[in-house]
Each structure stands twice: as structure tokens, then as C-alpha cells.
Amino acid sequence: xxxxxxxxxxxxxxxxxxxxxxxxxxxxxxxxxxxxxxxxxxxxxxxxxxxxxxxxxxxxxxxxxxxxxxxxxxxxxxxxxxxxxxxxxxxxxxxxxxxxxxxxxxxxxxxxxxxxxxxxxxxxxxxxxxxxxxxxxxxxxxxxxxxxxxxxxxxxxxxxxxxxxxxxxxxxxxxxxxxxxxxxxxxxxxxxxxxx
Numbered sequence: 001x002x003x004x005x006x007x008x009x010x011x012x013x014x015x016x017x018x019x020x021x022x023x024x025x026x027x028x029x030x031x032x033x034x035x036x037x038x039x040x041x042x043x044x045x046x047x048x049x050x051x052x053x054x055x056x057x058x059x060x061x062x063x064x065x066x067x068x069x070x071x072x073x074x075x076x077x078x079x080x081x082x083x084x085x086x087x088x089x090x091x092x093x094x095x096x097x098x099x100x101x102x103x104x105x106x107x108x109x110x111x112x113x114x115x116x117x118x119x120x121x122x123x124x125x126x127x128x129x130x131x132x133x134x135x136x137x138x139x140x141x142x143x144x145x146x147x148x149x150x151x152x153x154x155x156x157x158x159x160x161x162x163x164x165x166x167x168x169x170x171x172x173x174x175x176x177x178x179x180x181x182x183x184x185x186x187x188x189x190x191x192x193x194x195x196x
Contacts, residue, residue, distance in 0.1 A: 001045060001065035001193050002096050003072055007081070008089040009060045017056045020087045022150045024062065025167070025185075029151070031080040033184040043071050046186030047104060047193045048147075051171050057147030058169065064186070065193045069093055096194050103177045103192035108185060109146055109168040146170055 011017040050059020123133035148166040180191030
């Protein structure tokens with residue numbers, strides 16, 4: 001990933017940072033899906049440079065990466081964010097710094113939504129008490145404390161209505177770049193982006 005651009009998120013009294021993330025990331029996802037290179041594959045990756053910030057866990061900046069400047073120009077992110085100009089500031093495309101010592105993998109993490117229901121199912125299947133089954137799922141609550149962005153799924157499978165979900169984002173750091181595929185959320189199971 002040799003080129004990047006930063007998008008600053010600018011909340012105000014009427015729109016908090018969580019709401020701005022929802023609106024911006026929904027547009028980023030649509031832009032990546034519209035410019036995909038294969039089924040659910042994107043040439044553009046995302047990074048959250050302020051991941052883990054105290055005021056808001058994802059911070060207030062989103063970084064897009066690509067192998068070439070042309071790929072970032074082609075996506076035309078200003079057009080996708082045109083309705084959100086009061087809440088965003090898109091900075092010019094720049095070359096990635098050469099002296100990078102760490103690489104970040106941002107991946108989607110999914111959780112079971114109803115732990116009590118899952119525990120009851122497990123208790124019946126395994127012959128455990130409900131308490132034992134709930135203990136099995138205890139780590140899920142800790143993991144679900146990961147930062148997330150509220151999203152709306154616009155896919156209309158079986159004529160279903162749009163559904164809301166939380167896109168949980170996990171970060172894993174590496175000393176060397178890892179290769180892989182980025183999905184249309186700009187995330188990957190194993191591919192990294194420069195961390196700076």
C-alpha cells in the first residue's frame with residue numbers, strides 16, 4: 001500500500017462522532033463495493049489511525065490505502081462524501097512514508113447477538129446447566145467491547161428490509177507486512193496496511 005488519503009471526521013452539536021462514523025463509513029462501503037475488483041474484494045484498504053482513542057474508540061480519522069495513486073483517484077471519495085462536507089475533510093493523496101516499523105490488520109469480528117439464547121441451546125445440546133453454558137460464552141462479552149460502527153445492510157436478499165448491525169473492528173499489529181485480500185469494508189482477515 002504505497003498511497004493513502006486521510007478523512008477527518010468533524011462532529012458538532014447536532015451530530016455526534018458515532019453518527020458521523022455511521023454516515024461516512026456507509027458511504028465508504030458503498031464506494032468500495034461500487035469499485036470492487038472481484039466478488040467482495042477491494043483494492044482499497046482502510047485504517048483507523050487513532051484506534052483506541054479515549055474519547056471515541058475509533059478516533060476521528062479514517063485513512064484509505066491503495067497500491068497506486070490512480071486507484072485512490074478512481075474511487076473519487078469526495079463525490080461519495082459530497083452530502084457530508086460539513087462533517088468531513090478529505091485531505092490530498094500522499095505517498096506512504098518509507099520508514100514504517102509496524103503494520104496493522106483491521107479485521108471484522110462477529111459475535112452471537114443473543115447470548116442467553118445461545119447458552120440455552122448449548123445447555124440442551126451438551127447436557128450442561130445454563131450457568132455452565134453461560135460461562136462458556138463469558139469471553140464473548142469482553143470481545144464485544146471492541147470498537148464498532150453502526151451500519152445498515154442494504155442487500156435485499158429474499159425481499160427483506162434493510163437491517164442494522166454493528167461492524168466490530170479488531171486491530172492486530174505486525175512487524176512485517178502480511179498479504180491477503182481486502183473486502184468491501186476495506187477490512188481483511190490477514191492483510192495489513194502501514195501503521196503510522
